[in-house]
Amino acid sequence: MAGKSQLELLVQYQDLVLMLQELRDEAVRGIGFQVENLSRLEEAIQELERALHPRYLRTFQRIAARQHRPIAPVSRDVCLGCFARQPTSYKARAWDDSELITCEQCGRILYWID
Amino acid sequence: MQNQLLLGYFREHLFVADIDADTTAGVLGQLVEPLLKNSLIKNKTIILETLQKREALGSTSIGRNIAVPHCRTLAVSEVIIVVGISPGGVDFNAPDGEPVNLFFLIVAPPQDTHNHYLPILGKIVEIVRNDDIRASLLQCGTYGEFIETLEEGLR
Numbered sequence A: 001m002a003g004k005s006q007l008e009l010l011v012q013y014q015d016l017v018l019m020l021q022e023l024r025d026e027a028v029r030g031i032g033f034q035v036e037n038l039s040r041l042e043e044a045i046q047e048l049e050r051a052l053h054p055r056y057l058r059t060f061q062r063i064a065a066r067q068h069r070p071i072a073p074v075s076r077d078v079c080l081g082c083f084a085r086q087p088t089s090y091k092a093r094a095w096d097d098s099e100l101i102t103c104e105q106c107g108r109i110l111y112w113i114d
Numbered sequence B: 001m002q003n004q005l006l007l008g009y010f011r012e013h014l015f016v017a018d019i020d021a022d023t024t025a026g027v028l029g030q031l032v033e034p035l036l037k038n039s040l041i042k043n044k045t046i047i048l049e050t051l052q053k054r055e056a057l058g059s060t061s062i063g064r065n066i067a068v069p070h071c072r073t074l075a076v077s078e079v080i081i082v083v084g085i086s087p088g089g090v091d092f093n094a095p096d097g098e099p100v101n102l103f104f105l106i107v108a109p110p111q112d113t114h115n116h117y118l119p120i121l122g123k124i125v126e127i128v129r130n131d132d133i134r135a136s137l138l139q140c141g142t143y144g145e146f147i148e149t150l151e152e153g154l155r
């Protein structure tokens, strides 16, 4: 976990939660890749839950109740969750690890990918 | 997934002809490199950790010298396929114990608007299970040979 910001940990958290959901899905299993030890993935998810600040985790879970994927990537200042344009000033604020920036239109946590 | 649609995902700058790593982590690192070089990702950390977590649940090698490492990650904004060739072969924990010479790395964002990720995964697995196409693909050393072989095989 060392060296990662809370937002990066949260991004990884969403990646792994989604991986777990898909690996439990019959349509995905049907493709034919071998999957064992799903409990290992559950443990990795729990480890991230412990590394995350409770405030960040709560925000994620609150949004997860409404949005299937609570974090949306932002590319060229556009939220890819709902395609709303974001103020340019948000990007600099997102780098600061003291707050989570959310999209005013869809409510998702924003993660700048460029 | 139509053949023509799938073929549109392959790019020369996303082709690595000389994978020379000898570990799973090393191979994934070399496959992700063109994403960084072409500014398709900001850094390699998150995507590599997610790919490694997936491999830890069971190798994405489907045997017969082929592997299809894959994941969804917030690190990318579109579905991307990177093809890698390891002339010498790599131990990738394949189910048949054979070394892997041909890699298809498939990464997709969580919000995959066209829903192409799973169809692409399924289609690639289906293609390389064809003995003739697989054998021809394994002979390729350049992007030109690779794409020509694939087009021919899908015709």
Ligand SMILES: [Zn+2]
Binding pocket: A072, A079, A080, A081, A082, A083, A084, A103, A104, A105, A106, A107, A108
């Ligand atoms: Zn939004």
